[in-house]
Amino acid sequence: MRYMMSYDLMETTRNMNQWLGATALSMASYPAFSAIPNPALNWLAAWGEVTERTFQRMVARPDWGIGTFTCEDGKDHTVEIDTVLERPFGDLIHFRVVGREVQPRKVLLVAPMSGHYATLLRSTVKSLVENCEVYVTDWHNARDIPVSAGKFDIEDYTLYLVDFMREMGPETHVIAVCQPAPLTLAATAYLAEQDPEAQPSSLTLIGGPVDPDATPTEVTDFGRRVTMGQLEETMIQRVGFKYAGVGRKVYPGLLQLSSFMSMNMDRHSKAFMDQIQRVSSGEASDHDAHNRFYDEYLAVMDMTAEFYLSTVDRVFKKGEIAKNEFVVDGHKVDIGKITDVAVKTVEGANDDISAPGQCIAALDLCTGLPDSKKASHVEPGAGHYGIFAGRSWRNNIRPLVIEFMNANSRPKGKAKRSKPKIAAV
Template sequence: MYYQFYELNHAALQPARAFADAVKLLYSNPLNPMSHTPIGRTIAAGAEMFERTTRRYGKPSFGITETKIGFDKVAVSERVVWKKPFCNLIHFERDLPKTRKADPKLLIVAPMSGHYATLLRGTVESMVQHAEVYITDWTDARMVPVAEGRFDLDDYVDYVIEMLHHLGPDTHVMAVCQPSVPVLSAVSIMEARGDRLAPASMTLMGGPIDTRRNPTAVNKLAEEKGIEWFRDNVIMQVPWPEPGFMRNVYPGFLQLSGFMSMNLDRHIIAHKDFYMHLVKDDGDSAEKHRDFYDEYLAVMDLTAEFYLQTVDTVFVKHALPNGTMRHRGDLVDPTAIRNVALLTVEGENDDISGIGQTQAAHDLCVNIPDDMRAHYMQPKVGHYGVFNGSRFRSEIVPRIVDFMASIRAAESASGRNRASSLPRADQPKTSSATRPTVPTTSRQMAKGV
């Protein structure tokens, strides 16, 4: 009933929110003389604070309409190219000259952990300058009717494989945080099957491959509580009149509460500063606060089966590093990966996925040649800084771009078509002498040398 009470409380506050919004408009209207006084700005600031802290934030838009390639500005448009009940695949289509050499395709697998894919807007903005970018736009589970069926971790892996098949050869995949495990699983399965459409490379960023390494507060909570506690305490049914009425979900507002409680003092200070910026008429600082929290506070529900299976597999049983993870009954074997290059990226101050948790992928993928793998740890960034922000743009993006380009160049130099001539995964391990070799300078760059 907790979800129903949450909805009832939100509905009950609707008249108060409407009144607060009207007060804000009245006391911030430049035609009102009070709006130019400290008293007027204080009243408007208080009204806006109340409205913002009691509203439900809707799904933001990417809003990427152009990018800069070289010295030219290029128009960008969004197009859904693949669709399933729980996910749309969005292509950020660039208006490029037909004579331009084709860039590699990059599939960005966004986290399905409470926030929308738009949380990776900065990631997309940076990578769209260098690649044909596609991103997984996961659907809020409360908006999916029960008649559409279940969605669990196995379905997530299947979705990734289907999307890679849809995109075809010369595709690279990037997993940000939570998707690192299902993406690594999907690539393992594709290689074990000898799938010719396995990606050219995979980049895993701040992902929980092995949460036993430097466990964070999030990791410890999952291990201490156990899966039964989560099933009994955080799984709820979507209330009427939402399209997903009666679907069992892990509500987004619970996930958001957990994230905010980890740094509650920081959020309180941010809102206090926001209030003072409004009173002092510091519009730029106030707008930055709005932009960040409009994104951060927009959350989505997850299906109960996906959430519980993920917690149990990744955080409680550590199934992937223990070699016991299964997909549709078949063992997931990362040692089957021989042809897909691997780059892992971590943040020095990551409090969600500790240092070493993502790097653990290298210990599992033992059959990837040394010249097709790299690891980079970005100093002075937390979890968010691994995929967004100034250090991401200046330090991490060039390494990812260079790594993908090196793999592509090495395969071109070998004079082979990867999609048709790579050895099958069931063949003996290929010696480094017969593999495309990544240039040494590129490997050094990715490793941060």
């Protein structure tokens, strides 16, 4: 499965299903059939519409959908997305509210690189734009990055974060969601040693596997159960001829999606059958609950093979960050060197992906940080998604994070600039 044939076969299958859906919709909607109403044709048209949209969105990058924002003055202001730093594997972008005064809180939202685009954090961004200057790590789809751009593993990811923090300055408040939590912690420690004046003011880690063995889940058990050879043989493929990254080794988004959906196949199957019925009876809409969720959920991106494999090997299997043995660019990072960056962890009591205990382990690693600069919160009844995008985030967690930022803000200053250390680009 490591070769282009497998990648192109998956894309061919996806494309064929999209075509079948479009064909069914066109055929069942033929004007002559309207003369004699037939429920079977209505159902076929509905099946075609849902099927075409389902397979089409798998290769479409979702839009941020944040065009305007109503400010305290009661007026709608345009939101412009500016690229602050541009890199081959990911950019630093800024959500600038036109015509509004610059907000005192500058937030770097570190998006996960785990199969979905940064737009997965759309609702998180919307909630923070209200009274913060929001910056986001916008990771690129590996299939669109030429092989000439080089490799990208977890060390390169960490160095990207280091450069993003340097660019934004010491008054920045960093929020890392899910997968990047341990690497963001490592990037902060790297700065504490290499460029202390560029450290952020605070670091909030939300639902991340800092110590995956602290509370085992199905995800961590999988990482322990399979060998690296098995993962490379069954999960890694080369990008096909259709994309700019032809020949690059990746963990394909379509393969990731099949893994996501297999965990709750009954629920997903019922959701699609119900949607077909709603479309058939005229009860569905373009932006109903089903489409809002699956437009994002089904939009997947490829990860570089070296990033995926090094994450499993070094974070989950060897636990390098949990043991404070992580090495970046030949330098052993000591998390204990973080001495004045306030650190807060947030976990969901019902999180079955990164269970309570995995993220709070970061506080024990910060041996050089006084207890007054440490905080933690476990949200009762919240699952993984709810702690950064659901009702629990909006009503309970976000106010606590804002309060934590306010309590640990630094005066605005100019960070010491160092030569960027982006590896292998």
